[in-house]
Amino acid sequence: MILDMLRIAVWGLSSDRSRLVKVLHDLGVVHLVQMDTTPKIQDSPSLKSLQKLRHAILGLIEALEWKDWESLTDDYLEKQREFIPDFSDGVLKALQGSLDEFNERLGKLKDRQMELKKQAEKLRRVLKIAHHFDSFWKAEKAKGHSIGFWWIYETNLSRLLNRLKSLRQEADSFAKSDAAFRYHVAKLSEGESVIALAGPEEWLSNVEKVMEEENAVRWTLPEEYAVGDFIASVKYMENLYKDIPKELSKIENELRETKDNWGPKLAAIYIFVEERLEEVVVEKTTKTEGYMFCLEGWIPEIELKRTILALKNHFGSRVLLMWRRPKETEWHKVPTALLNPPLFRPFERFLQLMPPLRYSGIDPTFLIGIFFPFFSGCMVGDVGYGAIIALIGYVIKKKAKSRLWADVGSIMLFVAFWSVVWGVLFGEYFGDIGKRLFHLEPMWLERSHVVMPIMIFAVAVGLGHVVLGLLLGFIQGVKSKKRHLWLEKLGNLFVLLALIGALVTLKGWLPKEIFVSWGVVLFVGVVLLIVGGGIGALAESIGSIGNILSYVRIAAIGLSSAILAAVATKFLDVLGMSIFGLFLALALHLLNFVLAIAGSSLHSARLHYVEFLGKFYEGGGKPYKPFSRRRFKKWKKH
C-alpha cells in the first residue's frame, strides 16, 4: 500500500533553528524539500571544516580497507556518541589531531609493507639469475679466475662466442694458461641471456671492448646486496629473501588489528559527522523571513500526530505547523512511502530491482506476496523439499545479520508453505518415496504421468494473472487520467476475451451461434487498441498472448523436477540398497533440490517482472527518504 502523504511547512523562530532541526532529525519522518539551493552555503566555515573532517575519516576508513558497515549496532553507536558530545571547535581540533597522528602511524606501516613487497620482488629476480651461476662461479674461483657477467641478446650470442674464442687463443699465447675458454650462459627470456665469462683478470678487461661492440651490458649484483664475494652476497640475499615473509606477516597482523580496533570507531565518528553535516546543510538552506524561518517537506499522514506532539513538547506555541494534501498536479513530486503488513513486507524487495514506484502508482507488494510463493511452490511441488526449504528459511531468518537475508528467509518460508500444499496435491514426498513406502496417493494429479491437465492449469493461471495485471493497468490508467493507457488495456482485455470465447465456443462448450459475436468483441478490442496506442499496441496485445503461454513453464519445470526426483529413487531400484546406490540417489536429490529452489524462484520472479508488473507498474517516482538519524537508515557510504 502506498501511504497518503501530506505537505507540511514548519515555521519557527530563527533562534530556535538549530534546535528545531535537531528535533526533526531525531523524529526522522520528514522528507525535506530543499528551498534555498544557492551555492553560498559552501562558504560557511563550519561546513567546510566538517566536510574536510568527513573526507579525512572516510579516507582513513578506505585506507584501512574496513568495510563492515553492517556490523555497527545502535548500542555501539550510542556508546561511541558519548565521546563526541558535540562538534564544537575544541572537539573538532582534538579529533583532527588524533586522526592525524593515527594517519601517520598507519602511513608508516603501509609504506614499510610496500617497500618489503618491492624488495622481495627484486630479490626474487636477482636470485633467479644468480642461481644459474653459483656452481660455475665456485668452480672457476677455485681455479683462481675472475668472473664477469653480461646481458646479451640471443641473436648476438654465437658471433660473440666466436670472437671471444679467438681472443682467448691470443690471450693464452701470452698467458700460457692451461684452461680453455670458459663461459656459462643462462637464458632468461626469449631474446635475452646472461653470460658469465671466466678467465684471468687482464683477459677479462680486454674482453670488455668486445662485449661493448656486441651490445652486451655488464651485469653486477645490485650494490645494496653486495657483501664480500658473489657467493657470500647470494647467501646474504637468500637470507634477506627468507626473512621478508615473516616481517610482512607481522605488519599484516598489526594492520589487521588496527583495522579491527579502529574501523568501527572511525565509522561511528564518520556517521556522527555525516549526521551533523546533514543538520548544518538543512539549517543553512531553510527559507528565512525576518526573524522567522521555514522548513518544508512531506510526511506520511499517519505520522502527523506524532510530529505535532513532538513539536509541541519541545517548542510549545513558538512553532507553527501547516499541512495540506498534495494536489493532483504535484503528484509527480510526492515521494512514495510503502507500508505493508509485516508478513508481506519482505516482498517489497522485489520492487528494488525496478525503478522507484510513483506516488500515483499501484503497490504490487501484496499481490507478489500472494502469487510469487504460489508459483514457486507449484514448481517445487514436493512435501519433502518443502520441509527442507522451510528449515533452511527458518535458519536463515534466525541467523541473518542483515535485513536482506532476514527477508530472504521469510520469503523462503512462504515458498515452503506452498511447496508442501502442492506436494500433497501432487502426491510427492521426495519424489515417489512417499508413494512407495507409505502409499501416499496424490490428492489431485500425479505430475509425471498426466501432463496435459497441468499444462492447461498453468496456462489458465497465467490467463488469470495476466488479466489481473491488465485490469490493474486499466485502473491505473483511469486513476491517473491517462486515456491512451486505459484504452489500450481495455482493448487488450477485449482481444483476450474474444480469443478465449472463440476457443471455448469451438470446443463446443458454448452454442455455436454466438461465435460471430466474438468477432465483434475482437473488432472492438482492436479498435480500442489502435485508438489507445496505435499499431504498437496491437503488437503488444499479441505479446500478451505469448505472456499467457509463458506460464506453461510452471508445468514444465514442475514436470522436470518431479521426473528427476523419481529418477533419483530409481537408482535404488537398479543398484539396490547399496552405499553407492544411496549416494547416487542422494546426490541426484540434492541436485534436483538446488535446481528446484533456483529454478522455481527465478522463473516465478520472471513471471512477475515480465508478464505481470509490465502491465501496470509505473516507475519514475521518488522514494521516501526521511531526514533522520543514520540508525534508521541503511548506512552505507555512497
Add this chain to the structure above:
Amino acid sequence: MEKALIALAAALAVGLPALATAYAQAKIGSSGAGTIAEKPETGGIIIILEAIPETMVILGFVVAIMLILQFA
C-alpha cells in the same frame, strides 16, 4: 520406426530452440552482468531482457508435448 521419428521430432522441437535460446541468453547475460555491475537498479529490466528468448524453448516444449500426445 514411426515412434522413433516422433521422438526425434519432439527432441528437435525442444533441442533446437534450446540451443538458440542458450546462444541469445549467453550474449544478453554477459552484457547484462556488466550493466548490473555498474547500475544495480537496472536489475529488473535485465531479468526481463534475459528472459525474453526463453519463450522459444517454452513454445518448443509445448510443441514437443503436443507431438508426443497427439501421435505417440
Add this chain to the structure above:
Amino acid sequence: MLLKKYDENYGYLNARLRARMDLFLKREDYLKLANGDLYGLEAFILEGQFGGNYREELLQSNLSLEKRIDEALARGIASNLQKVKAFAVGEPRLLLELLLMRADLHNGRLLLRALKTESNKTQKAPKWYAFGALPVSLLEELWDCKSNKEIIGKLLLNGHKIAICLARAVMELEQTGVLPQAERKYLSQLVRYAMDKIEDITGKNKKIILEYIHRTIDIWNFNVFSRKSRRNGEDAAYAKYFMDVQGLIERSRLFKATSWENLLVGTPWARVLKSIGVNYNEHVVLRNVIREFLFWQIYQRRKDLMGIGVAIAYIAMQLVEWQNLNTISVGLQIGMPSDQILSRLILLER
C-alpha cells in the same frame, strides 16, 4: 567460434564501459567548474569517481591544493584504466593492454629525452602515466640511475617485453647519441611487439587495432614531417626519421610531399585540412592531428557494440576528460576567465 585462439567477453566489458561512459563530465559540468574556483573543483572531485583517490592525497597533508588535485586526477585516472583492464578477459584484455601501451610510449619518451639532456640528474622526476605496463616504481628507479648502462640493466632485469623495447632504445641513444633515433627505435620496437601480439587475432577487431597502430605511426611521421618542412635545407637529414613501418599514409608520399595539403589530401586524415584553414602554423596542424586521432577513437564507440571500439573510445574519453580537468585546474589557478578556459577544452558532441 571454436576456432578462435582467444576467449573474449566483449558483451560484459562493453556493457560496463558504456555504463561508465555516463560518468564522464558533460558540457554543463565543465561550465559550472570553469565558473567556480579551485575549492569548487576540489568539492566536485571529492564527490565524484575520483573521490577515493583524492582522499588518499588528503591524508598526505603536506601537499598544496593544486598539487593534490593534480595528483588525485593522475592517480584516479590511472587506477580507473587499470580497473577497466581487469574487467576484460582474453582477446579484449590483450587489446586493452596494447591500447594502454600509449602510457609506456609516453613515459619512455620522457625518459629518453631526460637522458639526452641529462635533466634526470638535476631535476625531479616528471609525472609518469601510471596506466602502462611498466610500473611507476621502476620508472622512478630508472630516473635515479647514474648511467645508461645501469638503466639498461634494470630494464633487462625487469624482463617485460616493453622494458626490453625501452632497453634497446636506451642502447640506441647510448651508441648514437641522437634522440629522435632512439625515440624512433622505441616506437618501432613497440609497434613490432604489438604486431606480434595481435598476430592470432582475426576479424573486425584486428582491423580496428591495426588502424589504431597505423594512426599512431602516422602521428610520429607527422611530427617528423613538420620538422622537415620547418627546416627546408636539412630535408634529407630528417627524412630518415620516418618510421620504417608504414602507417595509413604511404612512405613514398611522406618523402615526396612538400606541404600539408599535399600530404593529407585524399587520406583518412583529410579532415584535418578543413579545421586548420589556410593560414596555419605547424603547431596548429599537429594539435589538430592529435585531436582528429582522438575523435576517431571516440567515434569507434558507435561502430560495433560488441567489438574493441567501445574500449578504444572509453580510453580516449577518459584521457580527454583528464586533459580537460587539468586545463580547468590550471586555468583557475592563473585566474583565466571562464570563456577562455572553455575554449581550450575538448568537448565532444554527444
